[in-house]
Amino acid sequence: MAEVLVLAEHAGGDVKKVTFELLTLARTLGEPAAVAIGEVSDDVVASLAAGGADTIYVANGAEYADHVVAPKVSALQAALAASGAVGILVPATAEGKEIAARLAVRTGAGIITDAVGVDAGFVAQQSVFGGSTLVHSVVTTGTPIIAVRPNSVAAEQYPGAARRIDLDVTVADIDRAATVTDRVAQERAGRPELTEAAIVVSGGRGVGSPEGFSVIESLADSLGAAVGASRAATDAGWYPHQFQVGQTGKTVSPQLYIANGISGAIQHRAGMQTSKMIIAVNKDAEAPIFDLVDFGVVGDLHTVLPQLTEEVTRRRG
Amino acid sequence: MKIVVCVKQVPDSWAEKKLNPADNTLDREAADAVVNELDEYAVEEALQIQERLGGAEACTVTVLTVGPEKAIESVRKGLQMGADDGVHVVDDALHGSDALATSAVLAAAIDSLGPDLVLMGSESTDARMSVVPAMLAERTGRPQLTFAGKVDLDGDTVRIQRVTDYGYDVVEAKLPALVSVVEKINEPRYPSFKGIMAAKKKPVQTLALADLGLEAGVVGLAGSRSSVQDFAARPPRAAGTVVTDEGDGGTKVADFLSAQKFI
Numbered sequence: 001m002a003e004v005l006v007l008a009e010h011a012g013g014d015v016k017k018v019t020f021e022l023l024t025l026a027r028t029l030g031e032p033a034a035v036a037i038g039e040v041s042d043d044v045v046a047s048l049a050a051g052g053a054d055t056i057y058v059a060n061g062a063e064y065a066d067h068v069v070a071p072k073v074s075a076l077q078a079a080l081a082a083s084g085a086v087g088i089l090v091p092a093t094a095e096g097k098e099i100a101a102r103l104a105v106r107t108g109a110g111i112i113t114d115a116v117g118v119d120a121g122f123v124a125q126q127s128v129f130g131g132s133t134l135v136h137s138v139v140t141t142g143t144p145i146i147a148v149r150p151n152s153v154a155a156e157q158y159p160g161a162a163r164r165i166d167l168d169v170t171v172a173d174i175d176r177a178a179t180v181t182d183r184v185a186q187e188r189a190g191r192p193e194l195t196e197a198a199i200v201v202s203g204g205r206g207v208g209s210p211e212g213f214s215v216i217e218s219l220a221d222s223l224g225a226a227v228g229a230s231r232a233a234t235d236a237g238w239y240p241h242q243f244q245v246g247q248t249g250k251t252v253s254p255q256l257y258i259a260n261g262i263s264g265a266i267q268h269r270a271g272m273q274t275s276k277m278i279i280a281v282n283k284d285a286e287a288p289i290f291d292l293v294d295f296g297v298v299g300d301l302h303t304v305l306p307q308l309t310e311e312v313t314r315r316r317g
Numbered sequence: 318m319k320i321v322v323c324v325k326q327v328p329d330s331w332a333e334k335k336l337n338p339a340d341n342t343l344d345r346e347a348a349d350a351v352v353n354e355l356d357e358y359a360v361e362e363a364l365q366i367q368e369r370l371g372g373a374e375a376c377t378v379t380v381l382t383v384g385p386e387k388a389i390e391s392v393r394k395g396l397q398m399g400a401d402d403g404v405h406v407v408d409d410a411l412h413g414s415d416a417l418a419t420s421a422v423l424a425a426a427i428d429s430l431g432p433d434l435v436l437m438g439s440e441s442t443d444a445r446m447s448v449v450p451a452m453l454a455e456r457t458g459r460p461q462l463t464f465a466g467k468v469d470l471d472g473d474t475v476r477i478q479r480v481t482d483y484g485y486d487v488v489e490a491k492l493p494a495l496v497s498v499v500e501k502i503n504e505p506r507y508p509s510f511k512g513i514m515a516a517k518k519k520p521v522q523t524l525a526l527a528d529l530g531l532e533a534g535v536v537g538l539a540g541s542r543s544s545v546q547d548f549a550a551r552p553p554r555a556a557g558t559v560v561t562d563e564g565d566g567g568t569k570v571a572d573f574l575s576a577q578k579f580i
Binding site: 293300 | 332334415450451452455456479480483488489490491494541544560562566567568579
């Protein structure tokens with residue numbers, strides 16, 4: 001069976017969950033093969049094998065982190081050449097999409113981004129216009145490159161054949177032109193990344209103040225969730241902008257999305273409507289968010305959430 | 318110093334958007350058209366760089382767009398904000414271009430203009446793919462400085478803060494370079510009355526594909542490498558349970574989470 005390449009996301013020796021999701025998806029399309037680029041430890045290779053990769057293409061080198069995406073494009077292209085793969089899946093993260101974009105220019109193949117599923121024959125499912133429209137798209141030229149959103153499929157552990165192949169990659173000088181000179185990490189309080197998290201707890205206008213976000217954060221921490229915010233909350237300066245969920249912010253597609261004090265304007269829905277399950281707490285019974293919910297509470301988030309947090313903590317023991 | 322800012326006309330992000338069943342492309346008549354919001358940040362950043370360098374004698378700002386006749390409005394908006402001139406690539410063959418085709422047209426225009434710095438928004442609010450900046454960097458051979466939350470110019474070096482999931486990376490490169498900016502990098506100015514009047518006299522060059530040495534077959538629906546097979550309105554979500562808090566709202570949510578095995 002022909003190989004399907006999965007661009008692995010890993011950091012500090014840990015393979016990110018989305019990689020296992022994509023390996024699971026790749027198994028439905030062909031023979032899953034992972035491409036690991038950067039500082040690839042034996043732990044990373046072992047995780048990819050346990051996650052279902054029959055072949056693991058390795059482009060090992062610390063210098064891949066020193067330049068913006070272009071050298072990784074060369075490595076992924078080398079894996080494509082070595083494998084003769086029939087399709088390439090990348091995580092629909094900022095960097096994953098940039099790598100895919102440049103690879104598409106180099107290979108002349110079509111690219112589809114933000115797929116929420118991929119059917120036989122590499123037919124991608126996309127959810128567009130704030131989740132109001134479902135689209136089936138195909139690549140019509142070349143080996144399809146499809147960027148798939150995290151949480152689109154449930155990862156299954158499926159021990160693969162785990163054949164390791166080290167790639168011989170030539171990186172052109174022009175691909176080293178943008179150099180990373182420093183990395184600055186900002187406090188994230190140990191929470192999962194917003195776009196990858198299985199559960200997201202968000203706050204909006206109804207939170208009322210920067211201090212009000214402590215009830216959002218407490219609930220998130222009791223569930224092991226990421227924290228998000230609506231544009232109303234970030235525009236008001238109550239929560240940092242990088243946590244904004246919506247049309248001009250991040251798009252999330254978690255297993256569970258809990259919207260608190262968020263009315264559900266199209267601006268926000270565009271960023272969260274593909275969530276598998278949606279819960280909302282809002283004082284306004286007429287808020288459009290209640291049209292989306294699996295479960296909703298009409299009430300004050302400042303009383304409902306602390307009670308919920310306490311219950312979650314108690315039941316999780 | 319020469320800066321080119323790429324802007325895109327998009328349907329208003331607050332409007333309901335839809336696809337045209339005739340050819341599965343975005344129905345651009347169905348919603349009010351505006352300048353892509355993130356591109357306004359790019360225009361503002363260009364104008365601020367121009368001001369820091371000492372004005373139009375030291376640095377020119379050109380607004381570039383690819384799109385139908387109506388898209389010239391987005392160039393005008395940039396001119397009203399203060400840009401010096403505009404370029405509008407318009408051609409019937411462009412209709413239905415995907416990101417790869419669009420980036421090929423933009424790249425040809427950028428190559429012919431030869432700017433030191435290309436600025437653009439990091440994504441458009443209609444397609445939201447966020448791939449054109451990387452494609453343009455690849456096509457034009459310029460260093461890719463994308464997702465900038467801050468831009469500094471220091472002689473022939475450009476340095477940005479590249480916003481990441483965990484914070485930011487400091488990235489630098491020599492000019493000529495390409496920079497995409499994120500929301501909130503600055504406060505885009507509103508065109509003043511004087512700016513609006515002045516914009517009417519600013520030159521806008523209209524180019525067809527042939528002027529850029531491009532053939533119709535490489536763009537539009539014919540030249541695109543991906544296509545929409547079909548689309549359908551998402552079935553409305555099944556109506557959920559909504560309860561009114563009577564002092565036990567939190568417990569009821571917890572019961573629901575337990576039933577769904579989240580806790």
